Structure formats: structure tokens, C-alpha cells
Amino acid sequence: MNIQRLILRDFRNLHACDLELTEGVHILCGENGQGKTNLLESIYILSNLSSFRSAHLKDLILYGATYGRILGRIRSGGVQKELMVFIREGGKIVKVNGHAVGRGVDYFGEFAALLFSPDSLKWVQGGPEFRRRFMDTAISRIDRNYLLQLKEYKRVLYQRNRLLRLIHESKAPRETLKAWNEQLVQTGSRILEKRLDYLRDLAPVLREVFKAFFQKAAEIRIQYHSSWFRIPKLNGAMADLSVWTGRFRQGIEQKEDEEVRQRTGLIGPHLDDLDFLVDGRPLKPGSSRGEMRMFAISLTLSEAKLYRNKKGRFPVLLLDDVTSELDRKRQEILCKQIESLGQVFLTTTDDSFVGKMKSCARIFQVQKGEIILVT
Missing domain, CATH: 3.40.50.300 (P-loop containing nucleotide triphosphate hydrolases)
Known part of the structure; x- marks a missing residue:
């Protein structure tokens, strides 16, 4: 190109x-x-x-x-x-x-x-939003469908947060949250899956480029931090999408009362972060x-x-x-x-x-x- x-x-x-x-x-x-x-x-x-x-x-x-x-x-x-x-x-x-x-x-x-x-x-050195933007922009360049999924996730997140505020003010029944919960789970899990796949592929390429610049071999690792459960090391086969979906759904159920009190969503890929580690030490x-x-x-x-x-x-x-x-x-x-x-x-x-x-x-x-x- x-x-x-x-x-x-x-x-x-x-x-x-x-x-x-x-x-x-x-x-x-x-x-x-x-x-x-x-x-x-x-x-x-x-x-x-x-x-x-x-x-x-x-x-x-x-x-x-x-x-x-x-x-x-x-x-x-x-x-x-x-x-x-x-x-x-x-x-x-x-x-x-x-x-x-x-x-x-x-x-x-x-x-x-x-x-x-x-x-x-x-x-x-910046906040989590900069690392999320790096991931999301890089993946979207390769996969236009990912960009559509991000837009859909943001739409669902906005509507769900609006509903949480109404429920907190007793202007909407809590039962109306279920449909939005499921939409958030489905779109959020697909975003997580694609992020993890991308980072797993990026890590070995990054390791070789880093080695060339520093003229030495180093263990370069990318650690993804989910806002709702612990992610294993990004190597080998990753869990099936159904695993991420199930854990996301469980996390939302556990956090629902607190989310209503705070009138905002407390878990999801919009809150996730990652660390870059060199020989086990995070770059901070x-x-x-x-x-x-x-x-x-x-x-x-x-x-x-x-x-x-x-x-x-x-x-x-x-x-x-x-x-x-x-x-x-x-x-x-x-x-x-x-x-x-x-x-x-x-x-x-x-x-x-x-x-x-x-x-x-x-x-x-x-x-x-x-x-x-x-x-």
C-alpha cells in the first residue's frame, strides 16, 4: 500500500x-x-x-x-x-x-x-484510555467489523447507563435491565475476544522488534486486565467465546446492585487496561x-x-x-x-x-x- x-x-x-x-x-x-x-x-x-x-x-x-x-x-x-x-x-x-x-x-x-x-x-505512561485506543484502532484497521462492534457496544452502554439512572430514581422497573444486560454481554465479549487474539499475535512481533533495538533478548509480555475477571497469559489457545460471555454475564449479575446505586456500569471492556512487561517488570x-x-x-x-x-x-x-x-x-x-x-x-x-x-x-x-x- x-x-x-x-x-x-x-x-x-x-x-x-x-x-x-x-x-x-x-x-x-x-x-x-x-x-x-x-x-x-x-x-x-x-x-x-x-x-x-x-x-x-x-x-x-x-x-x-x-x-x-x-x-x-x-x-x-x-x-x-x-x-x-x-x-x-x-x-x-x-x-x-x-x-x-x-x-x-x-x-x-x-x-x-x-x-x-x-x-x-x-x-x-498515560491512562488506560490510551492503551484501549491503541488496541481498538489497530484492530479496526485490520477488521472493519470490529469498528462496528465498538460502535454498537458504546450505544448499548449509553442506553444501559441511562436506564441505571432511571432505576436509581425509581422511574423504571429493574426488570427492564435484563435485555440491556444481555446485549452488553454479547457485544462486550466479542470485543474482549478480538482484543485478546490481537495482543496474542502482537506479542512475538514486538519481542523481535524490541530485541533489534536493544540488542538483547528479553521476555516481552502483554498482560490484559479485565474489569470483571482475571485473564490468563496471552499465549497458546485462548478460551472459547462462550467462556468470556458466561463470566461477563456472571460479573454483571454480581455488580448489578452497586451499578444501580452508582448509576453507571462498573464492568466491561470500556474499563479494561493492559500492562507491557519487560523481563517481568511493567513499564510504568x-x-x-x-x-x-x-x-x-x-x-x-x-x-x-x-x-x-x-x-x-x-x-x-x-x-x-x-x-x-x-x-x-x-x-x-x-x-x-x-x-x-x-x-x-x-x-x-x-x-x-x-x-x-x-x-x-x-x-x-x-x-x-x-x-x-x-x-
Whole structure:
């Protein structure tokens, strides 16, 4: 999977950008604030229909312009297609090969782009919501049905929480909770099953990438923490779906009185978490920043490799400020890793790193919104 051509109009400070792109590594160099990350952001939006930097669409439009546009010509699995995201203050229009797409869920999966940015450290040092988002986004890229299941689970959870409040206020009979309990159990158990399957497949890939970066073998383990029962180690055959369903149902029955008192659901995959363990030690905020950064980079590269194992092609890889805080040895290892990962876009302000990559990458200089091919 790769972008063959990227055309931007009035996207942030990129007024008029038209790039012919190839397979391999593309390095965007230049001073901070010139537009390097803006280019990565445009590719990310073309994949995810949302920004990793701003929740407000108007922030994406060049100051003084009335709209912004991102157009990408994509080749995936031998098929070419044209994707377009038209951004205006009141919303966005999305098209595939000239045809409008009404729902984001129908678009998701047309083009996959994975991102590492400084915020990716939150997968390790942030709260549980960041690790859940990492899992759910990664699985949804591979399995669009999982995204639909997440949407259904959130709908059921919202309706059930609303009913819990009514029951607490004696405005609804408790018997009405049973149907919503069962819907939550069925959708929640399927989400848990797919999360565990994904993490089980991710762990050995992560182990190999981690070994390459740290030049030593380590026991890398991912421990999933369910909010309603203990999950065994993620290796070998996992329990049948009926086991998760039965335990979820039992947990809801045990927690029902407390949930009514607190007027909210207290168990389910929306409250789950996971730990990343290195030689049995969890990576936590107390770990060194360098260790956490390397682990977050390893997670991103591992996700890309697992995507290829599942889909038969690499996603586009976006690496924002990835060389920051890496010593020379780690930078060299990173170079070797990304050379074989399909199409990669990398931003850096490190001239020495750019010099090392000249022989195996296309170099673009970014200055005041202008993007110029150097080599």
C-alpha cells in the first residue's frame, strides 16, 4: 500500500502542494514550524478522517482560506483509487473515486496509515484510555467489523447507563435491565475476544522488534486486565467465546446492585487496561523516558509488521520527530528497521541523521510551507 501522488490545497500552512511519491523512505527535514508535521497530518487524515493534533476542522484550513483539500492517489493490493477529503468550517466531504461516502465507518480501511508521534508515549505512561485506543484502532484497521462492534457496544452502554439512572430514581422497573444486560454481554465479549487474539499475535512481533533495538533478548509480555475477571497469559489457545460471555454475564449479575446505586456500569471492556512487561517488570511512569520512547516506537513498528502479516501489505508509516532523544546507535537500528517497511514518511531536524539516510531515502526540505525534493 502506498501513496503515489499527494495534492494539498490550503491545508494548514501548505497552500499548494503536489508531490509524486514512491515506495520507500521519505524524510522531511527543516526547522520546527515549517510544515513537516502538517504533511504527515494530511496523510493521517486521509486514512482516519480525523487529526491527531486538533479536534476542530477550522484549525486545518489555511488562515484566510474558506476550505482545505487533501487528495491522494493510492495503490493498494494492485488496485488504484483516488481518495479526497474536502474540509470546510461546517464539516467535511469524503469521496472515493469521485463518489461521496456518507459514513466514516464505510470509509475506514480504504487506506491505512500508522502514526508515531511524541503523544504515542501515552500508550505506556498515560491512562488506560490510551492503551484501549491503541488496541481498538489497530484492530479496526485490520477488521472493519470490529469498528462496528465498538460502535454498537458504546450505544448499548449509553442506553444501559441511562436506564441505571432511571432505576436509581425509581422511574423504571429493574426488570427492564435484563435485555440491556444481555446485549452488553454479547457485544462486550466479542470485543474482549478480538482484543485478546490481537495482543496474542502482537506479542512475538514486538519481542523481535524490541530485541533489534536493544540488542538483547528479553521476555516481552502483554498482560490484559479485565474489569470483571482475571485473564490468563496471552499465549497458546485462548478460551472459547462462550467462556468470556458466561463470566461477563456472571460479573454483571454480581455488580448489578452497586451499578444501580452508582448509576453507571462498573464492568466491561470500556474499563479494561493492559500492562507491557519487560523481563517481568511493567513499564510504568517510573521507567526512564528513553525506555518508554523506544518501547512506543517498537509498538508502532510491530503494529505495521502485524498488519502486513494479516493483510498481505504494509500500511503507510508516519514517524513524527522519531529521532529525538535517540542516540546514534538507536538511530542506525531505526534506519535498518524502516528500510523494509514499505512506504515511510519521517520528520526530523537532525542533519546528521539526514546525512546517514541519503543513500536509501528521498529527502525533502520543508520551509515556510514549501516542500522541495533535495535528493
